Amino acid sequence: MSAPKIPSSLAPALWGAAGGAVLLAIVGFTWGGWVTAGTAERTAEQKASSAVVAALAPICVSQFQLTADATAKQDELKKIGLYDRNSFVEKAGWATMPGSTAPDSKVAQACADMIFKLKL
Numbered sequence: 001m002s003a004p005k006i007p008s009s010l011a012p013a014l015w016g017a018a019g020g021a022v023l024l025a026i027v028g029f030t031w032g033g034w035v036t037a038g039t040a041e042r043t044a045e046q047k048a049s050s051a052v053v054a055a056l057a058p059i060c061v062s063q064f065q066l067t068a069d070a071t072a073k074q075d076e077l078k079k080i081g082l083y084d085r086n087s088f089v090e091k092a093g094w095a096t097m098p099g100s101t102a103p104d105s106k107v108a109q110a111c112a113d114m115i116f117k118l119k120l
Contacts, residue, residue: 053106056097060111061118063094071120078116085112 006014028034035043064070073092080088086108089095095108 049106053104053110056104056107057110057114059097060089060094060107061114064089064092064111064115065118067092067094074115074118074120077112085109085116088112089115 064073067073077085077088086095086105089108089112090103090105093103095103095105095111097104097107
């Protein structure tokens with residue numbers, strides 16, 4: 001028994017289908033917004049982390065505002081270099097959320113930015 005032969009009239013259609021599938025994948029992943037599962041997971045983790053920071057930074061600012069010498073602390077923060085501001089907020093304890101034992105550096109950075117712009 002021999003293997004069945006593909007009719008010659010069907011070969012161009014098969015090549016066209018294969019080429020179309022490759023082109024569809026290229027267009028879909030390049031311009032269509034398709035992503036792999038790994039990329040989708042990383043994006044979801046980044047967005048979740050950003051949402052947590054956005055929710056906790058105002059709590060940090062509220063904790064800052066409750067300090068007795070908030071205006072003096074804000075002036076002190078404004079004199080500190082950009083890269084040292086988050087450690088200033090961490091050391092003050094404002095970026096340590098209720099129920100936590102350690103400050104969050106991303107929350108501290110966002111909090112420092114908000115305190116810097118705060119009008120007291």
